[in-house]
Amino acid sequence: MNRLSTPTAATPFTTPWGTFDLTRFPEDPRERLRAWDAADEYLLRHLAGESDSAQGEATELTGRTVVVLGDRWGALTTALAAALTTASTTPSTMASTALSTAAPVQISDSHLGRQATLANLARSGAAPDAARLLTTRETPPERIDVLLVRVPKSLALLEDQLHRLAPAVGPGTVVIGTGMVTEIHTSTLQLFERILGPTRTSLAARKARLIFCTPDPALDPGPSPWPHTYALPGDIGPASGRTVVNHAGTFCAERLDIGTRFLLGHLPVAAPGARVVDLGCGNGVLGTAAALASPGAELVFLDESHQAVASAEATFRANLGPDAPAEFLTADALGPDAVPAGSVDLVLNNPPFHSHQATTDATAWRMFTGARRALRPGGELWVVGNRHLGYHLKLRRLFGNCELVAGNPKFVVLRAVRR
Numbered sequence: 001m002n003r004l005s006t007p008t009a010a011t012p013f014t015t016p017w018g019t020f021d022l023t024r025f026p027e028d029p030r031e032r033l034r035a036w037d038a039a040d041e042y043l044l045r046h047l048a049g050e051s052d053s054a055q056g057e058a059t060e061l062t063g064r065t066v067v068v069l070g071d072r073w074g075a076l077t078t079a080l081a082a083a084l085t086t087a088s089t090t091p092s093t094m095a096s097t098a099l100s101t102a103a104p105v106q107i108s109d110s111h112l113g114r115q116a117t118l119a120n121l122a123r124s125g126a127a128p129d130a131a132r133l134l135t136t137r138e139t140p141p142e143r144i145d146v147l148l149v150r151v152p153k154s155l156a157l158l159e160d161q162l163h164r165l166a167p168a169v170g171p172g173t174v175v176i177g178t179g180m181v182t183e184i185h186t187s188t189l190q191l192f193e194r195i196l197g198p199t200r201t202s203l204a205a206r207k208a209r210l211i212f213c214t215p216d217p218a219l220d221p222g223p224s225p226w227p228h229t230y231a232l233p234g235d236i237g238p239a240s241g242r243t244v245v246n247h248a249g250t251f252c253a254e255r256l257d258i259g260t261r262f263l264l265g266h267l268p269v270a271a272p273g274a275r276v277v278d279l280g281c282g283n284g285v286l287g288t289a290a291a292l293a294s295p296g297a298e299l300v301f302l303d304e305s306h307q308a309v310a311s312a313e314a315t316f317r318a319n320l321g322p323d324a325p326a327e328f329l330t331a332d333a334l335g336p337d338a339v340p341a342g343s344v345d346l347v348l349n350n351p352p353f354h355s356h357q358a359t360t361d362a363t364a365w366r367m368f369t370g371a372r373r374a375l376r377p378g379g380e381l382w383v384v385g386n387r388h389l390g391y392h393l394k395l396r397r398l399f400g401n402c403e404l405v406a407g408n409p410k411f412v413v414l415r416a417v418r419r
């Protein structure tokens, strides 16, 4: 293999509308993974009429409502913002015309993805209004002319979002999906078919594929089957038999995770008035169980996924009532923008070991670091994890202590105290 031709995180993203130096979020100089891939490139080349499947014909973007669903780190949004800015710049004056109607609309579930998009737009020199960034929970545009879908890892999220966007898609809407070959399955295409209309795929190029869907106005896909609700098992302490609400894309949306279950069996009780953070809350099962076990505790639910935070709020409300006080935050780890330093008594955490298609312990490390900063002296971080992940080493390095609360052949519950 020619090592020089292997793209690295620093390889610029070359598109028909310019070359961009993109970053993931948070920016890390040691990062080896790029913020774009061949699926992003393929879609943009197709839109510019430069792919085999486009047969020389560019997709009309100017003056149209272009929606990008599931853009990972803002590569598509940044390039399209440049495309639409170029298109709306008059050659005589080279002055940019108003962008509010031309700006691409990004719809993303990820706080990290949104922060990366903001950073990448700024790096590209784009104006602050060069793109409109919406979350998967916000009302989408009423009419969509061009719908571009970066196929998400979660089929459930795709299903739910296609249902949400279907009313804005008309017979004239151009719908194109993109993904790496390994990300596009028969079930992915069936979703497009079932919710929007007839669907076919392109030939693969550099292990990426496009999805072409022709909206069928006669199709009635019915309502989204999300959110899903399930009841917790009967032997897990104060949360036994309680309801868990899961919006699409949330971790373990169909049943309780076995690691989470192990921590539920060993959950500490917090004093009245104690501030407890469910860090990486997912559907909020840990924080809700803590609230049930510790009357008077103040709960904070935090996740980088908007779908997760909405699920946690729904789970908490279903069990503690509509007016019970709690905070629900979409943020990265437990950084300075989330809660003040030294303000928290207890952090509960089942860290992810996958982040955005990559297997990494970087997020766990950021979560432990954030927890240490957020905890008051004497405050505790309780972590559940696979035994083989060796979280105790990280916790000992950060906190100077780490105690094994419970273990089974697969999982450990660890406790670290902020001295």
Ligand SMILES: C[S@@+](CC[C@H](N)C(=O)[O-])C[C@H]1O[C@@H](n2cnc3c(N)ncnc32)[C@H](O)[C@@H]1O
Pocket: 112, 251, 252, 257, 260, 279, 280, 281, 282, 283, 284, 285, 286, 302, 303, 304, 305, 308, 331, 332, 333, 334, 349, 350, 351, 352, 353, 355, 363
């Ligand atoms: C293993 S799941 C645990 C979910 C839930 N606490 C449970 O036990 O069922 C990890 C969660 O961390 C969230 N997460 C991933 N990266 C994050 C980050 N940088 N900041 C905050 N939450 C993050 C994921 O969205 C996911 O909901």
